Amino acid sequence: MFEDKTIAFIGSGVMGEAMIRGLLAQKNVLPSQILAADPWGQRREELNDRYSIGVTDDNREAAENGQIVVLSIKPQTLPYVLPEIRGHLRRQDLLLSIIAGTPIKKLANGTAHAAVVRAMPNTPAQIGQGITVWTSTPEVTDVQKQQAQAILASLGQEIYVDEEEYLDMTTALSGSGPGYVFMMMEALIDAGVHLGFSRRIAEQLVFQTMIGSVNYAIESGKHVAELRNQVTSPGGTTAAALYHMEKGGLRTVISRGIWAAYERSVSLGKGKAEEDPEG
Structure with a gap:
């Protein structure tokens, strides 16, 4: 080749x-x-x-x-x-x-x-x-x-x-995606420290939870909503946490953030600014 x-x-x-x-x-x-x-x-x-x-x-x-x-x-x-x-x-x-x-x-x-x-x-x-x-x-x-x-x-x-238009969508979802994941990881680690863990242990818990969850989702072949339901017992700890996340508009905030990244990618492509959106 x-x-x-x-x-x-x-x-x-x-x-x-x-x-x-x-x-x-x-x-x-x-x-x-x-x-x-x-x-x-x-x-x-x-x-x-x-x-x-x-x-x-x-x-x-x-x-x-x-x-x-x-x-x-x-x-x-x-x-x-x-x-x-x-x-x-x-x-x-x-x-x-x-x-x-x-x-x-x-x-x-x-x-x-x-x-x-x-x-x-x-x-x-x-x-x-x-x-x-x-x-x-x-x-x-x-x-x-x-x-x-x-x-x-x-x-x-x-x-x-x-179609090239998918590239701007990609920039918003997977191109900038690691930034979203890192912010989520940072928030989880900080929460662990707030609970009383050392930062080292909180990081280890969060890193392996992220890696294990992703690999499990891939290998299971199940819809992520089904996987979430599996770990959400009625009246349990996960249900309590997810209730507050949903009430705080977590899904909406993520969706709006990704849409903002997409609009930014489109505007960069039109030459409205010459900078790297990922810094």
Whole structure:
């Protein structure tokens, strides 16, 4: 699939490195087939020492040498990077972007390149446990789709969608989703400390409860509402807690928050702001 192909990463931060690490771990490519562009000399040395890959400080060089070019930069740097690589991709090359809130049209126009894949991974991708939703332009060939799928699978699970509008929905639900989960975990831990546990024990209880609950839900194959009913005895402790959570509007607050994230993603895509919604 990647024979005689060079994968060039423009932007070699945590997500770029996660893809590099995943591709090499899965033995999809050799280190000699990866070229990483980064403006910081120390960062380039780190990547070369860890993975024995090629490195450069020149984005144009990366675009010219890669048959697959991965844009893994922050949205705020895009206005500087696009002019640098514009016209340096060949017609048969593939451009794959994981830049939050940046639509395909902007990428295609900015690079003067038609074969574009846009993907939205999330934070757990850094440990190979992420979920990525992606789509592509009609100019992306079947072989290129397979290549994009393999690259994104190095971050965890991946889902292909036909319409780009699903990417903004993905940003709101799973892209920003870890932030919601972390806040819930923080609230549970603080509640445990308030009850009298040490923070260390409260963290251990919450972490394993979250992990165990998710794995149980996946393996059971049951609807989460049915699972919730199983642990909610009439007049019991769980029923008391859930009553107050429902009374406080927990579901509504979560739903409104996700909708706000979706609207923000749409507005970023329209160019109303140039910033990373995940900070």
